[in-house]
Amino acid sequence: MIFVDRIRVTHILLRQGKVKKMEMRMRIRLDQRLELLLTAMFISDYDTKGFCVDLEDEYAREALEKFGSFVAHPAVANISRVWDTEIDCSSPPHYALTLTEDIKLDPTFNLDQVRESLVPNADLSRFTADLRGFHRKADFTLHFSQLQSRLAPWLEKLNDLIARRPVQYILEHYLGQKLPTTEVLLCTLTRPFLSVTVSGTRGETLYCLCSRKWLEIAEQKDSLERILISAIWHEFSHHEINPLTFGLYDNLNKLNQEQVNWCCALNESIINAITIRLLLQEEVISEKHTDWMVKNAERNKAPQTRAVLDLLLDYEQNRSRYPDISSIHPRLVEAVGPPPR
DSSP states (O other): OOOOTTOOHHHHHHHTTOSOGGGGOOOEEOOHHHHHHHHHHHHSSSOOBTTBOOTTSHHHHHHHHHHGGGTTSHHHHTHHHHBOSSOOTTHHHHHHTTBOTTSOBOTTBOOHHHHTTBOTTOOHHHHHHHHHHHHHHTTHHHHHHHHHHHHHHHHHHHHHHHTTSOHHHHHHHHHTOOOOEEEEEEESSBSSOEEEEEEETTEEEEEEEEEHHHHHHHHHTTOHHHHHHHHHHHHHHHHHHHHHHHTTSSOGGGOOHHHHHHHHHHHHHHHHHHHHHHHHHTTSSOGGGHHHHHHHHHHTTOTTHHHHHHHHHHHHHTTTTOSSHHHHHHHHHHHHOOOOO
16 A cells, blocks of 8 residues: 555555454553562662652652562562563563463463573572562552552543554554554553563464553653554564564674664664654654654664655555565665674
8 A cells, every 4th residue: 555645544444444343442451460570670679770660750659658568578579689680671571471360470481581581590480489479468459459440541541542543453554564462551660661572382462561651741741642652653563673673683692782783773763764654644743743753763762763764755655566564674774784794
């Protein structure tokens, strides 16, 4: 499909019958497993700076007031002995999202990526048992129920915004790729938005983790819809773009820091450019906002956003030549220069 005349993608998809009514019901929700782990990490001595909100945040203060007396509990006291200090922020959520509802390790999931973020010889089974004990002794189920009630109006508002368009299918159509099962989660204690893919014998689930704090700030600045929708597109896009870029190297385990930085900068540039194009096509923003968004992206670890944005126009207008985003990825690489070797 060629995107021209700024026609809303939603209307085209609906008219062509490519989106069923039930498929449009993407929902954002809380997850008790995630809230449990993040609460334990937050009240521990583990360095969560840049990952969790600070104590000025009302939810952070309440977590400390409710659960501060559990700092000696093994699930809290041993976190620094389990999780490496230099880890990808997505690793703890990845672990939490593979747990069963009764906080046990689920053998159907692949935990190789999680284990790479653990301290050598850390016992993940022991930590999981401790976390389950913390969940019980702290009566975390009651806390989570209170969180759900408190945030119900806010979640309803967010879901109303998501329901305005088939968010996932717009992105899939643009990428030319079908995504696996997807989930959107609201996190009360995290700062960044994150993309997490868990895999196992039952297939993959792709998660977009949304920061409550930053969505609240977005609402205060009258940009809630833009931030929410673009965050979902951004985090889901990582699932398709990252493998293309890192796939330029034969052995990911041997990448040096310069190569990793180059890949991350290219990924962020491509994804930011895609998000800008979709926001324009869905009329969430207008052309006058483009320059500001490009400059903002370039200031935030996406230095080639403008170069990629120009090439995406050719991609949109020549989908017979570029059936999916992977087919134009080599041109995007050429535009920013060869990867460091």
